[in-house]
Amino acid sequence: MKSQPSEPGPAPAAQDTEAGGAGTAGTPPPLRALAEPVRGRLALAVGLQAVAALAGVVPFIAVSRIAGRLTAGSPADGEALWPLVALACASGFVALVCGTAAGALAHLADNDLQLALRRRLARHIGRLPLGRLTDRGTSEVKQAVQDDVSALHTLFAHTLLDVVSVLTAPVLILVYLFTVDWRLALFSVVPLLLGVFLFSRAMAGAAAQMAEFGAAVGRISAAAVEFASGIAVFKSFGRGRKAHERFVRATEGFADFFSGWVRSTLVTSTAAILVVAPAVVLLLLTVMGAVFVTQDWMTGAELVPFLLLGPAVAAPMGVVGPRIQQIRAGQAAAVRITELLDAPALPEPATPALPVGHHISLRGVSFSYDGHTDVLSGVDLDLVPGTVTALVGPSGSGKSTLASLLPRFHDVTAGTVTLGGADLRDIPATELYRRVGFVLQDVRLLRASVADNIRLGRPDATDEEGERCARAARIHDRITALPDGYATEVGTAVTLSGGEAQRLSIARALLADAPVLVLDEATAYADPHSEALIQDALSALAAGRTLLVIAHRLSTIRSADRIVVLEDGRVTEQGRHDDLLAAGGRYAALWEAQRTAGPDETDGVPHQRSAPVGADRAADDIREGSAR
Incomplete structure (x- = not known):
């Protein structure tokens, strides 16, 4: 053993x-x-x-x-x-x-x-x-x-x-x-009993120590993530040594804790292992067997099974x-x-209902993640087909939460959200996602071909349809430059940049052709060149659709049909850009704060640039599509 x-x-x-x-x-x-x-x-x-x-x-x-x-x-x-x-x-x-x-x-x-x-x-x-x-x-x-x-x-x-x-x-x-x-058999049990006793002593108080062990490992993991994600920022300010200090402190703290734990149990845990070791058990039985044989209490042949089998009696303690x-x-x-x-x-609806049209209505909507604290409270809102509605407000005001209710990422805690007169909870999921699409900041691509990633919403789409949507999303040229074109597998030999992945997700949304779209600041982290291409792609995507935009840069939603201001989960203002500025309320204060902060900072968050392209152009395209 x-x-x-x-x-x-x-x-x-x-x-x-x-x-x-x-x-x-x-x-x-x-x-x-x-x-x-x-x-x-x-x-x-x-x-x-x-x-x-x-x-x-x-x-x-x-x-x-x-x-x-x-x-x-x-x-x-x-x-x-x-x-x-x-x-x-x-x-x-x-x-x-x-x-x-x-x-x-x-x-x-x-x-x-x-x-x-x-x-x-x-x-x-x-x-x-x-x-x-x-x-x-x-x-x-x-x-x-x-x-x-x-x-x-x-x-x-x-x-x-x-x-x-x-x-x-x-x-x-x-x-x-x-x-x-039976006498020598009793001696063969002694190492087992002694091993159980010593092991229990070594494990005394282990529950608290194990809890601290888990906490220490968690601190190392958190420090490692911070070290990996923040080292570039530290180095850019000439503080490269500072980047790893917390990680070093966490590892040193873990080493001190574990060393202390080992020292406190070293004697008993080592003894527990030694007393059940096959060599030790065999030595004990050999010595005692020799005494028994010399005293004529047993024969030499009777000692053989103890030497062959005795060490296995204490074997369980060894593992x-x-x-x-x-x-x-x-x-x-x-x-x-x-x-x-x-x-x-x-929950799937017991009696499924299909929407008639694409008018979205929120009435008395409240939502809580934990069942106690409301993130949204008493929200009433209408999204008229063919219009752009922008959600603005300070961080933590509930913008993303409200937008997540439309594609039913969550169900409301109170109130109703309806699409075409049907409660979202009564619409089958497959029908809902045919009508409501979303383009988020955090793009997820499958480990599959580029074509399959585009066809995710419509697997039966033809290659020509996928290519047409890729062209509209301004990503076709990049795809054709890949080693295998549309057959290139994403995430293997080729990795797309953030802006390229975003345009690919827009092509996916174009092909799915959902009449209602939720956009969560799709250009927030794009470089200027990618942002311009993404804005062009969003304009093509938005045309003729009902759009709900989460906006952090107010300059991008000046032409929206309705701007909704959220504060602490409540709608405090809504209207068009000029009307809200004239009202001199919260929106006007946010606009003035962003205007004076400069083009690279919005709501305390740095951005690449602040060109009024995306929603302005989208709104114009929607109105043109509706007129057609």
Whole structure:
């Protein structure tokens, strides 16, 4: 048995222990529930592994019996050795077959479970509100689909069988040793009991230490992200050394904490590992066996099984740390997967309704993320077909939240949002997304061909239709310059810039041809050249459609048909640009603040430039489209 390194218990599982909400004693309900479809096959694998472990002990027992026959000195006993030899060979074969079958069965069951879980997760994630995915990012989904399912693989396909093996074989060994000599058998149990005692002492207070371990790792992760994302800013101001100071402090703090933890448990944890080490157990049994033999309390042949099998009695303690870590990781993974599967899906209407027209109306709309604090309160608003409505206001006023209600990223807490007279909650999702599209700042492209990325909203579109939309989005020339043109796979040999990705998403929205569009400052982070191209593409996209624009630069929405000012989740002003300036209210104050701040700063956020192109041109195009 391989000894484990001297460390204070399975610390790396600290975060998982807390997340799992359950100890290692017993299986928590989430784990049982997830394993239910393959429970029968796992039980059979456990049974086969137990048989394999027991059969693996028999050859050693047979060898000890052979040693006894040989030391008896009777020539006639030689003929009696062959049955023992046959028993040893047969048991070894049974152990091999059953162990192989158990491993294969557990892996097949686990493979089916992984496939079923990933399919369940994919179906359920597809039904989750888009707001949950955009708010929490993709890390939660990635962890559940990839990392957590892999943790269950380790638990079911490996750890489960290992635990059965290390617990089953010592029981048979101990029973047999007691039949040989109960006194020496008691001595073989001493290392196991001493190892349990010392290990429990080493783990005393581990819960608090593990919590601190997780917090320390979290501080390192946060500092690493800050270091990676902020180093360019620090260097640009000649403070390159400052960029890594917080990261160094976090790592040094973790090292100090972990070193202190190791020092406080070093003696007991090292002792726990040493007393169950096979060499130590073998030395103990050899010394005590020699005493027994010299005192004629047992024969030399009776000592053989203790030397062969005795070290395996304490073997479970030698692997308890890693196995506990794997069990805790599996428990925590099951809890996270279950939480994601239990996340409420976007309710589908019991009696579907189809909108008549594209007029959008918000009445008494309130929304809260946590169920307590309203981000929006009592919003009344109409979006007339063929018009541009701009949302403005200070940061945190609720602009993005209000815009996210139209494509139903979230459902309202109170009030109603209707499209063509039908409540959004009564419109089937497929019908809603045919009518409402969105272009956001954070563009997500699939790892697929450029053509497939454009055809995402209309998979049945022809190549000619996709190319026409790419031309309108001012991205066709860039695509044709790629190695394989429209067949080039995004994210492999070629990576598009932010502005190029934005224009590709606009081409996607053009092809989807949704009559209602939500634009969230699509040019906020573009360079001047890309911004001009994006504005041209947005003009083509906006023509003839109902547009809701989240605007940070007020100069870009002067020609909007309606400007809506939000403050603290409430509509405080609405009207056209000139009327709002004449009113001298909040909008006029925001306009004056941006005008005096200069062209590169808006609402405290630096921007590339502030050309009044996008929504002005979009509004003109919409009006021309409506007139046509």
